[in-house]
Amino acid sequence: MIASRIASVAIVIGAVAWVASGQEVITRILGEPTAAVAAAPEPAPAVSAEENLFSVAVQRVSVEDHARAITLSGFTRADRRADAVTRAQGVVVELPVRRGDRVENGDVIAVLSDEARESNVLQARARLEQREAEYEAKSRLIENGTLPVLDRVELEANLKAAEAALAQAQAERDRGVVRAPIAGIVDAVPAELGQALQVGDPIAEIIALDPMLVVVEVAERQLGGVAVGDPATVRLVTGQTAEGAVRFVSNRASEGTRTYRVEIGIDNDDGAIADGVTAEATLRLAAVPSARIPRSALTFSSEGALGVRLVDEEDRVGFAPVTLVEDGRETIWVAGLSDGARIIVQGQDFVVEGQRVAPVPFAVAARR
Incomplete structure (x- = not known):
């Protein structure tokens, strides 16, 4: 054991x-055992927060007075239009004008039948001659003392009454001749030869084509920037272009659209621009301090306000609300930015307010 x-x-x-x-x-x-095997591997150095900042492309803006431009649709309209109408009754015996004729103020448009108007003039003239003879004969008797001095008053009254009757008869005769009320183009002739007309019936419609008006409607938020005398560029649907100026700005809004009527006057000496043509008018409004920025720089804040994100002196992200001054295809003009501000034009949707970033000039970022 x-x-x-x-x-x-x-x-x-x-x-x-x-x-x-x-x-x-x-x-x-x-x-x-070797040192490499025996020694425990050293941990990699931690990357600092400064070396891990998000890069954004920034661009400095310059604030300047910019004249805003708005383009409005409208139509051309003759500056003046008037109807040549009858002032007496009668039959049309002469009608020397046709549509398209150019007439001057006072030209004869039509002649009506006499209707005894000329005979009334002859009668009134004969009565006046009688009164004049009576006045001369009895005036000599008054001076001789044959007739009392008070008879001179009656003689003068009879003479003036005869003169008034002749003037009235001549005016009635002249009403039988219809004349152009303005200079322009005859646009319509509704009367015909031999037609019996009453007082006030139209004979011809005349429109004045020089100057020509371009009528547009401006919204109430843009009304404050439009003033009489402002320059305007007009382009017609026919391809014609013209320069003009604002002649009238209405102070009353249209009931249906709540817009205001604006009339622009343009030269039309040769009458090449017709009445009623569709047109576009570009108006230069009052200058506003604004900055030009890329359209892509626009964004929304967390509260839903429209604006741009920018970088301050400490490279921290901020937000500035802006208002649109003038829209463009690639760039826009906005108000609300300070001169020299650095706005974020690339990467603004991936950062938040207060975040520190690594700003890169937009020109440098574009080359990468």
Whole structure:
């Protein structure tokens, strides 16, 4: 029993000695562990927050007085138009004008039948001659004392009444001749030769084409920038262009559209521009301090306000609300920015207010 215990202990001691001798042999074969193996790998240095800023493209803006331009649709309209109408009744015996004829103020448009108007003139003239003869004869008698002085008053009254009757008869005769009320183009002739007309019936419609008016409607929010005398450029649907100026700005809004009538006068000496042609008028409004920025720079704040994001002196993002002054295809003019402000033109939708960023000039960013 004792012998078996002694044998077990000897076996364990021998196994331990054998394992220890094997480790020593391995160490002699492989040698000491190298520093690269023995040493634990050092952690990579942490990247600083300064080196991990989001890059945005910025552009400095310049604020200047900009004359806004608006383009409005409208139509041409003759500056003046008037109807030549009869002032007496009668039959049309002469009608020397046709549509398209150019007439001057006072030209004869039509002649009506006499209707005894000339005979009334002759009668009134004869009565006047009688009164004049009576006045001369009785005046001599008054001077001789044959007639009282008070008879001179009656003689003068009779003479003036005869003169008034002749003037009235001549005016009635002249009403039988219809004349052009204005200079212009005869646009319509509704009367015909031989037609019997009453007082006030139209004979011809005349329109004055020089100057020509361009009538447009302006919205109430733009009304404050339009004034009489402002220059305007007009383009007609026919391809014609002309320069003009605002002649009239209405102070009363249209009931249906709440817009205001604006009339622009343009020269039309040769009558090449017709009445009623569709036109576009570009008006230059009052100058407003504004900055020109790329259209893509516009964005919305977290509250939904329209504006641009910008970078301050500490490279932190801010927001500036703007108002649109003039719209363009690629660039726009806005008001509300300070001169020299750095606005974000690329990357503005990926940053928030208060965030620190790495601003890059837009020209440099575009070359990358």
